[in-house]
Amino acid sequence: MTITADYETVEDRPVRPVDPDTTRVTEHGHARPAWLMMTPFLALYLLFIIGPSIYMMVMSFFDTSLTRPGLGGFAGFGNFAEALGSSDFWSSMWHTVWFTILTTPPLVVLAFVFALLADRASRGRWFFRLAFFLPYILPSAVVALIWLWLYTPQLGLLSKIVTGLGLTEPNWLGDPSLAMWSLAFTTVWWTLGFNFVLYLAGLQDIPRDLYEAAAMDGAAPWQQIRRITIPMLRRTTSLVIVLQIIASLKLFDQPYLMTSGGPNYATRPALEYVYDMGFTDFRTGYAAAVSTLFFILVLAVSAVWVFLTRRQEQGF
Amino acid sequence: MTTLATGTGVRKGTRTEVTQAVVDRRLKVFNGVCVGVLIAFALIWLVPVLWAIDTSLKPNAETTSTTWWIDHPTLDSYRTLLAQGDIWNWYASSFITSLATAAGTVLVGSMAAYALSRMRFRYRWVVFWFILIGIMIPQQALIVPQFREFGALHLLNTYWAVILPQIPAAIAVFIFKQFFDNLPRDLDEAARVDGAGFFRTYWRIVLPLSRPVVAAVAIFTFVWSWNNLLWPLLVLSNPKLMTIPVGLATVQGSYGIRYADTMASAVLGALPLVLIFLFFQRRIVEGIAGTGLKG
The missing domain is CATH 1.10.3720.10 (MetI-like)
Structure with a gap:
């Protein structure tokens, strides 16, 4: 009796499940293949992302030059002090921030409104997706060529439209106080589709019966939007805003291609300042210090994004 | 909008049906306006791309006329x-x-x-x-x-x-x-x-x-x-x-x-x-x- 029972226990004992969390044995068995499978990524990551990041921070303390090998003389905080005391540095940083201020509100609000309108269309959504998203997949160089042509004084389409309305034509890209607005305008056209698509997806996640219930209670469409749609999209909106800020801070292509940072450096953003210092003036150490400051700015905003997305996930 | 809705309501009769008709009609009009506005914006969004294609099909000498009409359509630019x-x-x-x-x-x-x-x-x-x-x-x-x-x-x-x-x-x-x-x-x-x-x-x-x-x-x-x-x-x-x-x-x-x-x-x-x-x-x-x- 006892013996049979013992046998039964052995027979019935389930095959040990591969539960990695509980047993030390499996943990041991996992380590080698795990590191092997992560090696290709980690190697490239260390070599081309982490390595350069550290190298940049080290270099920012030296008088490194593009024309000489090696780090050059130690400069201490000299590069940082020079950057923080330089009006060129501050104006380029301000241009980046100003561009972000100009582009983020329209890119968030318009994308939201367009998505809201598209959500009401029963047919032909592919057409809206095509119209708004198509510009997003154009290379910046193509966008620049098209808009330089649109902005061309006297001959461009915009000139024709503005003079047709009986207004005097502004110098879109040549006027220092207007150039950044023109770049922002082009950018809204170029990248709106991305946020539009994010919002469309967010809208599709809102249960339809919420609207139906509200409609039965006599809520007008506008009230439905205010009471249901906007609160339900809060998470999407915070994501869109942070992603948009990060993307706008990385401004480089549009001024580089359309105004060369001009007129008279009026549109030169932080990244182009780095580019000019590092690759035109060959002052690598100084450019590294400016990069480090820019790096910290973007990193701080990105940390907010990571916090927003991670918070939703379990595990870590 | 309200007048239209009341009109249908009178014909229908019971109270729930009136409300439903009003809501439906109102929603239809609202949706129609929404889609109309959006189509207008979508067309505006396509203008730069269409203008670029339009220009590329003109001979170089005729591009300065700034009209959508192409007098002498050509693929010369692409060929070059x-x-x-x-x-x-x-x-x-x-x-x-x-x-x-x-x-x-x-x-x-x-x-x-x-x-x-x-x-x-x-x-x-x-x-x-x-x-x-x-x-x-x-x-x-x-x-x-x-x-x-x-x-x-x-x-x-x-x-x-x-x-x-x-x-x-x-x-x-x-x-x-x-x-x-x-x-x-x-x-x-x-x-x-x-x-x-x-x-x-x-x-x-x-x-x-x-x-x-x-x-x-x-x-x-x-x-x-x-x-x-x-x-x-x-x-x-x-x-x-x-x-x-x-x-x-x-x-x-x-x-x-x-x-x-x-x-x-x-x-x-x-x-x-x-x-x-x-x-x-x-x-x-x-x-x-x-x-x-x-x-």
């Missing part, structure tokens, strides 16, 4: 550009570098994500956070040290310089990990019990189950790599190796007032990705929606 040959080199460079980047990112990223999602080893959370930092690092800020690094490696003016730094995309690891985490474990655990190794399980079972996310990451990486300007501009000075954005940026000024040629080059530069987009429209859009990512 294609005959010149630069654009073929740019296409080739863009395809090689973008395909290699996309393939590399998918392979390397999904392998690391599989390890993080399915395997338990010491320091797993350290690795996790170490890669998480990568999401926050703006690659554009690293041009100075990366340029020196590739100079020291003697890899400037090679495709490697464009491809290698784009492969370790931390964001890809997290997109894959998220997908793997939500994948039922029964199948790959069954394979493991049957004696398959981790790599075999990943390659034969998990990866084939992950087609949608593989496609999304591959298409995105391809598009970003294709449109990347700053880094390729720095490392590719040989005209034979230039990618489309770099090539276009370099010749930008040289067309002068030949606006038709300029617009034809813009259309040709946009064409491959536009075709890819039209083909994969649904997948691309769902990919962004599902992952909420941005370069």
Whole structure:
């Protein structure tokens, strides 16, 4: 009796499940293949992302030059002090921030409104997706060529439209106080589709019966939007805003291609300042210090994004 | 609007029916206005692209008339550009570098994500956070040290310089990990019990189950790599190796007032990705929606 029972226990004992969390044995068995499978990524990551990041921070303390090998003389905080005391540095940083201020509100609000309108269309959504998203997949160089042509004084389409309305034509890209607005305008056209698509997806996640219930209670469409749609999209909106800020801070292509940072450096953003210092003036150490400051700015905003997305996930 | 609705209501009778009719009618009108407004905006959004195509089909001399009407439609600008040959080199460079980047990112990223999602080893959370930092690092800020690094490696003016730094995309690891985490474990655990190794399980079972996310990451990486300007501009000075954005940026000024040629080059530069987009429209859009990512 006892013996049979013992046998039964052995027979019935389930095959040990591969539960990695509980047993030390499996943990041991996992380590080698795990590191092997992560090696290709980690190697490239260390070599081309982490390595350069550290190298940049080290270099920012030296008088490194593009024309000489090696780090050059130690400069201490000299590069940082020079950057923080330089009006060129501050104006380029301000241009980046100003561009972000100009582009983020329209890119968030318009994308939201367009998505809201598209959500009401029963047919032909592919057409809206095509119209708004198509510009997003154009290379910046193509966008620049098209808009330089649109902005061309006297001959461009915009000139024709503005003079047709009986207004005097502004110098879109040549006027220092207007150039950044023109770049922002082009950018809204170029990248709106991305946020539009994010919002469309967010809208599709809102249960339809919420609207139906509200409609039965006599809520007008506008009230439905205010009471249901906007609160339900809060998470999407915070994501869109942070992603948009990060993307706008990385401004480089549009001024580089359309105004060369001009007129008279009026549109030169932080990244182009780095580019000019590092690759035109060959002052690598100084450019590294400016990069480090820019790096910290973007990193701080990105940390907010990571916090927003991670918070939703379990595990870590 | 209200008058119309009341009219129907009177004919109908009971109170609930009145309300329903009012609501329906009101909603229909409102939706109609919404769609009308949106169509107007969508058309405005298409104007720049249509204008570029329109201009490219005119003879250079007639582009200054600023009308949509084309007196003498011609493909001369396209013929000139294609005959010149630069654009073929740019296409080739863009395809090689973008395909290699996309393939590399998918392979390397999904392998690391599989390890993080399915395997338990010491320091797993350290690795996790170490890669998480990568999401926050703006690659554009690293041009100075990366340029020196590739100079020291003697890899400037090679495709490697464009491809290698784009492969370790931390964001890809997290997109894959998220997908793997939500994948039922029964199948790959069954394979493991049957004696398959981790790599075999990943390659034969998990990866084939992950087609949608593989496609999304591959298409995105391809598009970003294709449109990347700053880094390729720095490392590719040989005209034979230039990618489309770099090539276009370099010749930008040289067309002068030949606006038709300029617009034809813009259309040709946009064409491959536009075709890819039209083909994969649904997948691309769902990919962004599902992952909420941005370069």
